[in-house]
Amino acid sequence: MSSPRSLRLTALALCFGASALALAADNKITPTLESVQVQHNGQTVTIQRGHDLNATLPDAFQKTDRGCPPFCVQPMTVVEGVETIGELEVLNYLHRMSQGDKDILLVDSRTPDWVMRGTIPGSVNIPWNRISRDNAGTFETPREADTFEQTLRDDFSVIRDPASGALDFSKAKTLVLFCNGIWCPQSTANIKTLVGIGYPLHKLKWYRGGMQDWLSVGLTSVQP
Template sequence: MKKIILTSLLTSLLLSASDLQSIGVEVTYTDSNDDEKNIVIKRETPDNCKSVKFSPKNILGGNLVDEKVPQNCKKTFITYLGKISPIKFSPNIETYGEVEVLDFIDKAKDDENMLLVDSRTVDWFLESTIPSAINIPFIYLNKGQYPDDFLDALETIGVEVTKDGYDFANAKELLLFCNGVWCGQSPLSMKNLISIGYPEEKLKWYRGGIQSWLSLGLPVIKPN
């Protein structure tokens, strides 16, 4: 009986994940003209990409994909950059993949205590980011370097500064990301937060970041 219940639960979870990928998650954002817009976050597949044969030659050609694959079916990335991060930043911090990010975004629409945080500097954020993300640059979490921005960041994530230090009673659940598995900005954000006592169980990490997000055909936006 227990096995049947567990199997049923697993099937339900798999169907839920599949629905998120195929139906998407709708979010609202403000663009650079201060206009409110909606976007559905789901994989974008150009029509001419749907006919690409899933084969070793096409998918893993000499230049990663065969030269005959249509240009708009490909993504170009710099591969030799930064330092590769381990899969786990800390035993107490969950590492997320894209389906978990979608689930987090979906839940955060009804929960103001959940924040998707782009840890990159402002210029990177303004170029493009994941829909619904807010920008808290990793440098702003260094209290010695940017004290005013540090205090603003703490207020945003629900941390109160007291005479004895910090009060984390209302600290928000954060999902942090940056450029990719080679990017050190979100790890630095987590390191700085942990150094002041931020509860690790309230931190989540999207290790793949923007590069993995784009590689799977998921959309980005240019925020205001």
């Protein structure tokens, strides 16, 4: 026969177990925000926090030691005038996009092999090396320069005046750029390149935490 003490312990365990299940089932983003719906590759995706209390980060984001360079800790401000933002601001931009704002683009600056492991719903992958130039501000090949121009025109709505050759940023999109995390230099390289060609500072936003922070708080990711 069970003792009164063991019965009390069993009751407490059941109580805490039920509380944990309730907590997992009611895991909001903020006290007033439960989820955000976005469009990703033509499909509706609901971004929310996970409900598994035993969930952990994927193996690729559990490492703490990475060689620098290239994996150096990035500053809080990548360029003066470019706003550094967090998860809630990214979600706000995604909500605006889902409401029909076509002047915002969430850019995953990582290479495709990383994107295949998961990305933020609603983002587009524009690998960092497609729009980054070397320290002299040039490209190794004419093809790279052509790809850069195409990305500016087709993805960012930046056109070049045929007469003067100057870039016209009057209809440029607001770009929210991210990569793997605070140790990843890919999105910072893109931002510096864009600032260097005159992209308006107020139209550049940097999600510094990137995928590692996104996943660390249990937010939804998608694979291509």
